[in-house]
Every structure is written in structure tokens, then in C-alpha cells.
Amino acid sequence: MEPRIPTRMGDGALVEMTRSEMKADLEAGTQLAAKKAKVPELTQDELDHLLDIYASSARFTAVDIGDEVILSNDGTGTKHIGNRVQDLQSFEVLLGVDMVELWQIDYSYKAIKTNVAHEGQSMKIAQALLTNPVQYGAMPDLGRYSKPDGPIPNWSELLPMGKIDEARAAQEEAAEVLVEDILFVADAMVAAGTDGIDFDTTGAAGDADFLAGLTASRILREKYPWLGIEIGMASEFVLGMHGQLEVDGERLAGMWPKDQLRMVQQAGASIYGPAVNINTGKSTAWNIARAITFIKPAMEIAEIPVHVNVGMGVGAVPTCVYPPADATSRASKAFVEILKIDGY
Numbered sequence: 001m002e003p004r005i006p007t008r009m010g011d012g013a014l015v016e017m018t019r020s021e022m023k024a025d026l027e028a029g030t031q032l033a034a035k036k037a038k039v040p041e042l043t044q045d046e047l048d049h050l051l052d053i054y055a056s057s058a059r060f061t062a063v064d065i066g067d068e069v070i071l072s073n074d075g076t077g078t079k080h081i082g083n084r085v086q087d088l089q090s091f092e093v094l095l096g097v098d099m100v101e102l103w104q105i106d107y108s109y110k111a112i113k114t115n116v117a118h119e120g121q122s123m124k125i126a127q128a129l130l131t132n133p134v135q136y137g138a139m140p141d142l143g144r145y146s147k148p149d150g151p152i153p154n155w156s157e158l159l160p161m162g163k164i165d166e167a168r169a170a171q172e173e174a175a176e177v178l179v180e181d182i183l184f185v186a187d188a189m190v191a192a193g194t195d196g197i198d199f200d201t202t203g204a205a206g207d208a209d210f211l212a213g214l215t216a217s218r219i220l221r222e223k224y225p226w227l228g229i230e231i232g233m234a235s236e237f238v239l240g241m242h243g244q245l246e247v248d249g250e251r252l253a254g255m256w257p258k259d260q261l262r263m264v265q266q267a268g269a270s271i272y273g274p275a276v277n278i279n280t281g282k283s284t285a286w287n288i289a290r291a292i293t294f295i296k297p298a299m300e301i302a303e304i305p306v307h308v309n310v311g312m313g314v315g316a317v318p319t320c321v322y323p324p325a326d327a328t329s330r331a332s333k334a335f336v337e338i339l340k341i342d343g344y
């Protein structure tokens with residue numbers, strides 16, 4: 001009888017599967033991703049490598065010495081130790097994070113604009129106390145500009161009413177205001193000494209959200225040639241909430257990681273963070289094969305560092321408050337050894 005090996009489901013549940021069952025899940029995951037994104041399936045050698053990683057009964061796994069990559073964070077720390085800057089110090093010294101991020105609990109450029117002086121002071125203190133690069137991050141969060149939270153008509157209400165033109169116009173207007181807010185915050189953080197700006201969960205509100213991130217990145221790159229700019233995505237697929245927005249003649253709606261990366265590179269960003277959402281009803285083996293299949297074509301054309309989002313609910317890591325180390329370490333090892341990513 002084939003032995004059963006402890007593993008995880010996408011919701012974090014601890015289950016047992018045979019090696020054959022894991023093999024079948026890996027094959028199913030890559031086949032589905034290849035069909036959806038119209039990209040090649042993983043090779044047999046890559047699937048065998050993934051099977052060795054996920055069929056291991058080890059509590060924790062890791063890459064070989066010398067194969068380590070950069071460990072970066074969005075929203076580093078949550079005031080568990082003293083204040084936010086002390087939290088950043090703990091991530092630098094105790095956890096070995098290579099690049100940390102100062103953030104505000106209301107993680108949106110629109111909200112931060114109202115409190116930017118205080119945030120700039122925190123950044124200045126962080127820069128004085130930390131050795132590692134400290135960037136400032138928040139979400140573009142386009143939805144915050146729609147009513148009732150913002151001043152612009154709510155396209156999610158207009159679309160079901162059949163007011164397509166009005167909904168598109170509202171998104172375009174919101175994107176313009178969002179770019180202004182991002183630049184306002186970025187200017188303040190540069191004055192305070194930040195090493196970089198992070199647009200986290202870009203595209204969460206669809207293609208207009210992605211457009212705002214790309215536009216702001218181009219402006220910042222022209223203004224601050226030295227500035228680190230990270231664009232981390234919300235999903236493996238750009239939703240077409242608008243549907244007709246273009247950059248350099250290319251429609252943003254429907255872009256998978258390879259095309260997302262091309263746009264990010266053209267916008268002058270210095271780090272691209274692909275995100276592949278997890279299916280909680282499938283095994284982590286199924287999810288890792290799906291995620292790597294989506295991202296592999298992007299790695300083949302990458303000209304800037306790629307830091308895959310490997311965290312709660314993305315990158316084959318279970319959706320739970322404290323993701324288990326057996327799942328996070330396996331996902332990290334898989335991305336490094338199969339895709340040769342630059343960081344996560």
C-alpha cells in the first residue's frame with residue numbers, strides 16, 4: 001500500500017495524500033493554467049522536481065546554501081513590537097528580511113495623503129536607524145475614489161444599470177486623481193529619504209487601477225532615476241472593469257504575468273511582483289503547479305528582478321492568518337529552484 005504523506009490544502013488544512021495523488025494534482029494544476037493563459041505546460045522534469053519537494057515528509061525545507069534569494073516584504077510588521085519603526089528593526093535583525101517596507105494601517109495612497117507629514121517623519125526615523133533598504137508602500141486602491149467613499153460616480157453601480165460609457169468615464173477620472181495622490185505621497189517620501197515606492201496589489205480594481213500604477217511609475221522614473229519602484233500585482237489576470245484602456249497601443253484587460261511584466265518594465269519599474277491567487281479547495285501541490293505555469297513565461301523575458309508574491313493566499317501559500325511553515329517553505333523552494341526568481 002502506498003504510504004500517505006502529510007501536506008496542505010489551500011485553506012491550510014493538514015491532510016494526507018499519496019505520492020501518486022500529489023503527482024496527479026501537479027499535472028492537473030499545470031494543465032489548467034496552460035489552458036487558461038495559453039502558455040506551455042511544465043516539463044516532466046519540472047513536475048518531477050515539484051513532486052520531490054511536495055512529497056517530502058520534512059517539517060521544513062529550504063534551498064541549498066548559496067541559492068538564497070532576496071527576501072522582501074510588503075507591509076513589514078504590524079506594531080507587534082513597540083512602534084512601526086521598531087517593528088522594521090525586528091524584521092531586519094531577527095527575521096533576516098533584506099528589504100523592509102514602512103506602511104500605514106489604512107493601506108491606500110488616498111488615505112495616506114491626509115497623513116503624509118506624519119508618515120514622512122516615520123520614514124526619516126526609519127532611514128536613520130536601519131541599514132537595509134526601506135521603501136514606502138500602499139495600494140493604488142482605485143475603488144476608494146468612487147462614491148460613497150470618494151467623489152466620483154461608482155462604476156460598480158453604473159455597470160449593472162447598463163451605463164457603460166459613464167462607468168468607463170468614471171474609472172478614467174478616478175485613475176487620474178489616483179495618479180496625483182501617488183505622486184504627492186511619493187514626493188513626500190523621497191524628501192524623507194525613502195529608498196523606494198511600492199504599488200502593492202496593483203490592478204485590484206481592474207485595468208484602470210493597473211493603468212494608474214503604470215502611469216505613476218513612468219512619471220516617477222523620469223523624475224527620480226535612482227528611485228526603487230516596485231509594482232506588485234493583485235492577481236494573475238488583469239480584470240477588464242473598463243475593458244478598453246491601453247498603454248503603448250496594448251489593451252491592459254486580460255493580461256497574464258508575461259504581458260504584465262512587459263508593461264511594468266516599459267513603465268520603468270525596478271521590481272515586478274506577480275501574484276497568483278490560491279484555490280482553497282485544492283492542494284498546495286495543485287496550486288504551486290498552476291502558479292509556476294502562469295509565471296514561467298514572464299521569467300523567460302524578465303529584464304528586472306522578479307519578486308513573486310508568496311504569502312497568505314497567493315503563490316501557493318494557504319489562505320490563513322498564520323500560514324504554516326511547511327507550506328511557505330515548499331512554495332519558496334519551488335519558485336527559486338524551478339523559476340530562478342530573484343526574490344519573494
